[in-house]
Each structure stands twice: as C-alpha cells, then as structure tokens.
Amino acid sequence: MGLAKTEMFTDLQNEIALFAKVFGHPARVAILQHLFKINNCICGDLVNEIGLAQPTISQHLKELKHLGLIKGNVEGTSVCYCIDTVNWTKMKEVMSQFLNQDLNKSECC
Amino acid sequence: MGLAKTEMFTDLQNEIALFAKVFGHPARVAILQHLFKINNCICGDLVNEIGLAQPTISQHLKELKHLGLIKGNVEGTSVCYCIDTVNWTKMKEVMSQFLNQDLNKSECC
DNA sequence: TTTGTTTATTGCAATATTACGATTAATGTA
DNA sequence: TACATTAATCGTAATATTGCAATAAACAAA
Numbered sequence: 202m203g204l205a206k207t208e209m210f211t212d213l214q215n216e217i218a219l220f221a222k223v224f225g226h227p228a229r230v231a232i233l234q235h236l237f238k239i240n241n242c243i244c245g246d247l248v249n250e251i252g253l254a255q256p257t258i259s260q261h262l263k264e265l266k267h268l269g270l271i272k273g274n275v276e277g278t279s280v281c282y283c284i285d286t287v288n289w290t291k292m293k294e295v296m297s298q299f300l301n302q303d304l305n306k307s308e309c310c
Numbered sequence: 311m312g313l314a315k316t317e318m319f320t321d322l323q324n325e326i327a328l329f330a331k332v333f334g335h336p337a338r339v340a341i342l343q344h345l346f347k348i349n350n351c352i353c354g355d356l357v358n359e360i361g362l363a364q365p366t367i368s369q370h371l372k373e374l375k376h377l378g379l380i381k382g383n384v385e386g387t388s389v390c391y392c393i394d395t396v397n398w399t400k401m402k403e404v405m406s407q408f409l410n411q412d413l414n415k416s417e418c419c
Numbered sequence: 420t421t422t423g424t425t426t427a428t429t430g431c432a433a434t435a436t437t438a439c440g441a442t443t444a445a446t447g448t449a
Numbered sequence: 450t451a452c453a454t455t456a457a458t459c460g461t462a463a464t465a466t467t468g469c470a471a472t473a474a475a476c477a478a479a
Contacts, residue, residue, distance in 0.1 A: 202432075202434060203432095204434055204468080210337070212447065218334055222334030222335075225334045226331075227316060227324050227327040234323070253315070253473060260457090260458095262457095278446050278447060280456060291462095297406075300405055300406070311464060312436050312438080312463060312465050312466090313437065313438080313464055337429090354424095362424075362467095362468075364469090365427080365468075366468050371426095386424095389425080
C-alpha cells in the first residue's frame with residue numbers, strides 16, 4: 202500500500218518516525234551537515250556542494266523546512282538557509298529519549 | 311526515480327540515512343519500544359500489541375534484523391526477538407554525533 | 420503421521436519518494 | 450524597460466515502500 206497507518210500509533214511514535222524519515226536520505230543528511238559547517242549559511246552553494254540538480258535540492262530543503270529544522274531567508278535573488286536551533290534542540294530531545302532507552306533489561310536471548 | 315544516489319555521498323552520510331530510514335516508520339518505532347519494555351522478549355505478541363497483520367510485522371522485523379538492531383532466536387515454534395545491545399550502542403554513537411553537532415555557529419539569518 | 424501453532428515468504432495492489440527537465444516567479448542590475 | 454540570476458514549482462518517469470491475502474515452512478504434540 203505504501204501508506205503508513207499513522208492512526209494506530211501514538212503521537213510520539215509518529216513524531217519520531219517523521220523526524221527519522223527526513224534524515225533517511227543521504228542528501229538531506231549532507232545538506233544539514235553543510236549548514237552546520239558553513240555558519241555563514243550561504244546556500245545556493247548547496248547545489249554545487251552536493252551533486253544533485255537544483256530542483257532536487259530545493260525539494261529536499263522544502264521537506265527540512267516543513268519540519269521546522271531549517272529556516273530560509275530571502276537575500277536579494279538568493280535564499281539563505283540555516284538550522285533552526287530551537288526546533289533542532291526540541292527534535293534532539295525527542296530522538297535522544299528514543300535512542301537512549303535502557304539497555305540493561307534487554308538482550309535475553 | 312525513487313532511487314537515492316548513494317555513490318555521491320560519504321559512507322557516514324549513507325550510514326546515518328540507513329539507520330534513520332529504519333526508524334522512519336511508526337510501526338518499527340513501536341516494535342523497538344516494545345522490545346525495550348518487555349525485557350522477556352516474548353515476540354509473537356508484537357502482532358497483537360501493534361495492530362498490523364502478521365506478514366507486515368514479520369517484514370518490519372526483517373528490516374530491523376537486517377540492520378543488526380535486533381536479534382531473533384527460534385524457541386520451538388515461536389521466535390524470540392530482542393534488541394542487539396552491541397549494535398544498538400554503535401548505532402547510537404553514529405546518530406548522536408549527527409544530532410549533537412555544534413549549534414553555536416548556526417542560525418545567522 | 421496428522422494436526423495445530425507460529426513465523427517466513429510470495430505476489431501483488433496502492434501509495435510514496437526521488438530526480439530532473441521545463442517553466443515560472445522574484446529580484447537585482449544595466 | 451530589458452536582461453541576468455537565483456530559487457520555487459510543475460509535470461512526469463522510475464523506483465521504493467507499505468500492507469496483506471495466500472501460502473509455505475518449521476516445529477510440537479497427539
């Protein structure tokens with residue numbers, strides 16, 4: 202079907218999955234890493250930095266923006282993207298809680 | 311296309327994306343949360359616990375197993391699944407490094 | 420051996436994702 | 450105004466994912 206039955210899961214489970222999904226493509230990982238590295242957030246360069254076509258990069262940026270993880274500011278003809286630190290921190294807390302579940306009880310077999 | 315151009319990204323970027331992808335579905339998040347909670351790793355119950363059909367759960371378990379995040383032990387007619395703590399810890403380190411990048415320089419616009 | 424129980428696999432339909440050419444929109448500059 | 454530059458959107462093709470019915474496989478017990 203290709204359609205996740207989100208209504209049968211908790212809000213938290215769906216939230217974790219949505220964040221994870223956006224990290225589930227190497228292009229978006231690369232975009233985020235570049236935004237972290239280039240603090241000047243010059244961003245048309247992403248097309249050159251990563252080897253994908255401009256519409257493709259634009260599409261990935263849109264998804265990241267939609268989740269609130271990045272912000273885009275128009276500066277003349279170009280657009281300046283950067284990490285939204287507040288939302289990134291919130292996301293990090295959600296993901297950390299999931300990743301850091303207690304391992305002590307696990308692994309019985 | 312639906313095909314990620316993995317060859318144009320670093321091994322780390324692809325690794326992060328692969329881990330994230332498997333967390334990108336709420337059913338797999340729910341399965342993992344249940345395995346963490348039920349330390350006895352009784353596992354046929356996953357079909358009852360989560361509301362999906364048995365073949366669907368089996369398919370999700372296969373993906374988690376393929377990435378090494380869970381282990382399955384045959385016990386009679388049933389199979390006991392549990393978290394692979396060693397690989398989970400390795401995954402956690404990779405993901406943590408990505409999530410915990412320095413936010414100080416970011417957000418210039 | 421037959422039967423029941425549990426899990427994996429197969430096959431397929433429905434939907435989602437990825438990528439990009441072509442185009443459009445927005446803005447700066449000559 | 451006309452032209453150049455940059456980024457977003459549209460349309461579409463190729464591929465991936467999700468879900469499940471049907472079936473097979475593995476095993477235990479009678």
